[in-house]
Amino acid sequence: MAIAFGVAAVAGLCLLIVYALGGQTQIEGVLLMLSLGGIAVGIVVWGHELLPDHELIEEREPLASPSADEDDPTATVVREGITRRRALLGMLGAAFGGLAAALAIPVLSLGPAPGSSLFETPWKRGLRLVGPDGAPVNADDLPVEGVLTVFPEGFPGSADGQTLLIRVDPGLLELPSDRAAWAPDGYVAYSKVCTHAGCPVALYRANIHSLICPCHQSTFDVLRGAVPTFGPAVRPLPQLPIQRQADGTFVALGDFPAPIGPSFWNVHSGSNG
């Protein structure tokens, strides 16, 4: 015991010195352990060695209270004045209910009404595709089998505007026929937000043209309109219609045709497309 307490004391002082000298996490940790551990060992051994394990027996009293006196005047008052006033109690409940409803107002100011925000992104017809640094993306920046994260011009880093621009051999694409014009020269753009739980679908396996989400392994086929091929996601990643400009940059032809990211109950109702 004495040794343990001594170690603790010395370690504590050493800790002070280490700290004064500038500190070092590992040494601090070990010294703190010795300091605390010394006290622990000393006290436990003290308890074990010097204090006899003197066990006591304590009787348990019944938990329930003895029944109240039958003609306790207070009990009568309570019964007559409160307990039996069912209607009044009901109205009191209604009053609290009304108050609770009123209190919902501050709760509602915690966030804006969702409105159409879930159906929209910053993408608009004519906005150029820019990189994370805000500079417009040029077709030459992206080699075949390459991938870039792009944003609507003016919104670099946008959480719901984040889009993957992927370049594949145009001959390989099997997009739905109505989207044939959306992928000029094999440049195809999909929302980067997973339609399962919203993580960035950032893992692109170029040799099999497949995107996978690192969070829950939802997998999407880039060649066939980013339809899910594995994992918990159900909806394809929405495709951004893009057009290549004469100067090599790209512009969006509009917002995504479907809400990006995870589904919600009316995801299929009011579309902005």
Add this chain to the structure above:
Amino acid sequence: MGGRDHVARDAESSIARSVTARPRGGGIRGLLAAAALVAGAAIVAFGVFGPTGVQGADPSASPGATGPGASGTVTTAAAGRSIFLQTCAACHGAQGEGGPSAPAIADAGAALTDFVLRTGRMPLADPNQPVRRGPPVLDAASIDAVVAYVSSLGAGKAIPNVTTDGTDLAAGRSLYTANCAACHGATGAGGAVGGNFVAPPLYQSDPRTVAEAVVSGPGPMPVFDLPQDQLNDLVAYVESLKSPPHPGGLAVAEVGPVAEGFLALFVGLLTLLALARWIARGQADGAGDAPLGPRADE
């Protein structure tokens, strides 16, 4: 560190550690090491941990990589052709035109060819083998010769000439997070990328190897076309990930919270249970349960 790739190492064998680097745990090995430490080898730890002052990784610690350039001489290409015919052509065809079991590689270019040969991914003894890192099969001269021959077959990227001198680590980190961390992990420890593909840990790769992979996109990896200065910044950051500062101690978190949780449950919790077991002395089976009063001395 330039000789790293010539040291025989299995791709599965976790992470290479250079003796001068601070200790780095990775995967199971790190966990075991950590467990051993917590189990009581605190003294050893004193010796292992150097003073961990605040410092960014020092780019000067890693010698600038030297790329030989893609231009093999005619004679090298000729020598390369005969090696190619012996070791590669059976699957890839004499002109790299590909075959039933292997892709066309006429347009692979110097960067990709050099990458797969120097990291031992090629040649495969059997086309059904998984492609993974290993000791190089060919010696350095033969590799240069084959690289020269393949680059003479068609298009493809030249071996990038990168340096880690005078680079901007913060810019490199930013590029790494944007383009690499999704597969190779923020710490460079690598990870599963679905299917049987694994993004390898980056700790064995010298700057040239990293740059070759970036420009050529081996296997499932996409191709990146970065300006020279960005490529330099990027490989410098990857180089720095080999020995980042570990002010917090032994680094087991290269695979993140899974390793931390494993330790918390199997080292932390078990320690505390043992502690409780030591402190309380009553036995559940009643053995040594003296009737009352002072217990028989144990």
Add this chain to the structure above:
Amino acid sequence: MTADDRPTELERVANWFDERTGSERYARTVLRKVFPDHWTFLLGEVALFCFVILVATGTFLTFFYTPDARPTTYQGPYVPLAGTETSAAFASVMRLSFEVRAGLLMRQIHHWTALVFLASIGVHMARVFFTGAFRKPREINWAIGIGLLLFALGEGITGYSLPDDLLSGTGLRIIYSGALSIPFIGPWVASLLFGGEFPTPDLISRLFVFHVMLLPGLFIGGIGTHLLLVFVQKHTQYKVGPRRENNVVGLPFWPGQVFRSVGLFFGIAAAVALLAGLIQINPVWLYGPYLPWTVSSPSQPDWYVGWLEGLLRLGPAIEPTIFGITIPTPFLPGVVVPGILFTVLLLWPFIEARITGDHRMHNLLDWPWETPIRTATGAAGIAFLVVVMLAGANDVLGVLLSVSAEAITQVLQILIFVVPVITWLFVWRLAKGRRSRPAGTLESPAGTRLRRNAGGGFEEADRP
């Protein structure tokens, strides 16, 4: 250690207070309180002391942490982030880690203790469950315990999110999506919780309020009630020695139990200090600040949320639209299943009493093999958790085992049903076998032996 009759300093102090407050009268009831001496009864204390350590280290951290999502430029000594735009929150965590002396140690003690804290709550719950300590009269305390578990999980999730690093932001994104998936009210719930469409500038400060005020407040209130009820109802005990339904046998609080508890507290503190000093945890400087369009792989939450992550990974790709109402795919694994799990946990004392028809008082604990159905059910529950937690790490496991994460997922999608059933049957048989062994029969079948008897008369037949 020579005894003389002069009062010691300790006694003098006690007298000083007693003369002014009459404290000894109350102290005596408390100090003579009896604590059954068994290590499994210390598990709750382990959790309690972890919480104390968390409050202590957490208080230190709040002095430096800035709960602010507004962007700032990192100017600290960590070179790879020099000049990078980060949130003020992230920058303050960097400062804590690299510039505040002992800041990193405190951060790491806080994080390691949090991981161990949740684990100790888990084993404490398991002890209470498998010994039937939740039975009448302790159903309320069980329910409070479930509440405490939820608060602790909330503390863990909000704490994991505060540094605003790459991993934590990804976790929040998933939570947002889970809230969004609730039919009808999902978009509203998500917006009210997060202050708009993810990510919002209000989020970090809200998480901070939850982490350092609301949840700790709830937790302290809960734990106070929890302990008060233990005090009022007196501790349960194993049925060995002279222990009966109507007594409690053990060490007095003072001095026996106090020495054990204080020793335990310092021992825990020493263990987490060593862990935190030697093993790096959550190196946010490597993860970097959260950007909504970047992600690191593997991407996992802290272990205690691993089961939820696993459920999401195993969840079926089903998103039916019924009468125009879409049920999003994360809703079933991310909201419904956890909801069912916690409801069953919360109501278990009542469910069990309903099944067994046992509505009597219980102060003696069951041995797990005496109650095969309860034990088998608990074991099946743990088996379920193990399967889903493995699923939550399927990509890490895949690399370790050299198989694809997809294959692991597909196998676990079957095992999530099979393993709990097999575990149930196996444990049930095991318990049945143990119970029918001759030695076990001496502890006569539950229910017939001991009746609460106000007069103190009880049958002595439970002891050979």
